[in-house]
Amino acid sequence: MSPIPTPPAEPQDNPDAYVGLEAGRAERLARERGWTAVRSLPPGTVVTMEYRVGRLNFEVRDGRVARAWKG
Template sequence: MAPIPTPPAEPQDTLDAYVGLDAAGAERRARERGWSTVRSLPPGAIITMEYRVGRLNFEVSDGTVTRCWKG
């Protein structure tokens, strides 16, 4: 039987630290810290809910990150 794959580790990061940053600066910081995918979304955007290891989501209003979550 094949071994169960181990998912890659996610960056150890404080997500609240992104709130209040401008979107471009937040994305740059996230990529520097090892997030493989970063997406910026407008408030209330309809998105899929599948969890993606290594993905960081930003809710951006008026160019500023207002919310941040993994997956």
């Protein structure tokens, strides 16, 4: 029987730390900290609910991160 694969590790980073930052700066910082995918979304965007390891999502309002979450 094959071993169960171990999912890749996520950066040890708090998404709340990005709230209030300018969107471009927040995206650069997230990539520097090891996030493999960074997604900036306008408020109210419909997104799928699948969890993707290594992805950080930003809700951007008026050029600034209003909310951030993993997956």
